[in-house]
Amino acid sequence: ETGVTQTPRHLVMGMTNKKSLKCEQHLGHNAMYWYKQSAKKPLELMFVYNFKEQTENNSVPSRFSPECPNSSHLFLHLHTLQPEDSALYLCASSQGQGVNTGELFFGEGSRLTVL
Amino acid sequence: GQSLEQPSEVTAVEGAIVQINCTYQTSGFYGLSWYQQHDGGAPTFLSYNGLDGLEETGRFSSFLSRSDSYGYLLLQELQMKDSASYFCAVKDDDKIIFGKGTRLHILP
Numbered sequence: 641e642t643g644v645t646q647t648p649r650h651l652v653m654g655m656t657n658k659k660s661l662k663c664e665q666h667l668g669h670n671a672m673y674w675y676k677q678s679a680k681k682p683l684e685l686m687f688v689y690n691f692k693e694q695t696e697n698n699s700v701p702s703r704f705s706p707e708c709p710n711s712s713h714l715f716l717h718l719h720t721l722q723p724e725d726s727a728l729y730l731c732a733s734s735q736g737q738g739v740n741t742g743e744l745f746f747g748e749g750s751r752l753t754v755l
Numbered sequence: 756g757q758s759l760e761q762p763s764e765v766t767a768v769e770g771a772i773v774q775i776n777c778t779y780q781t782s783g784f785y786g787l788s789w790y791q792q793h794d795g796g797a798p799t800f801l802s803y804n805g806l807d808g809l810e811e812t813g814r815f816s817s818f819l820s821r822s823d824s825y826g827y828l829l830l831q832e833l834q835m836k837d838s839a840s841y842f843c844a845v846k847d848d849d850k851i852i853f854g855k856g857t858r859l860h861i862l863p
Binding site: 642671673675680681682683685688690695696698730734741742743744745746747748749 | 759785786787788790796797798799800803805842844846849850851852853854855856
């Protein structure tokens, strides 16, 4: 138990569906992240939020839409995805800007399959 | 661009010592982290080097040389449970960028 909870753990969706991934952290952290992990690729940083403000968008296609209503919750809204978007989506949190420990706390991930 | 290079696979014997190297080229640099990920699990933090030198945490040690853009993770007294993927990661302000990972195989 890392203190970061992701739901759903598994998701299968068609290319025309709209779905959302949810992440919640109970660690009192101020920064939250979305990463994508595909086979044989490094963890790819998608988005970073610090104190609810988006500070990084790593050239992610607009079919992925993040939302951070508060420092404890992070969503990833998905629409009109492609089969190549099938991957493990990992949420992480950290203490935030100004704290140089490089330590991320990851959730267990949401395994997404796009048909 | 930003890149982190580490070997894709390493094999070692139970009880032995293994070193996993990481070289990086990034636009900014605050420090180097190491993470462990077992199959089907989430990455878990192992260590962080913000300054040059060696950091020791139990059986694991991590080293950083900022002038060489190089670091390594040293695992001692290997156990079968250490079979996993190990990732180096660079902290660049708000971003933490990961390498492709090194798959560690441990032989009995």
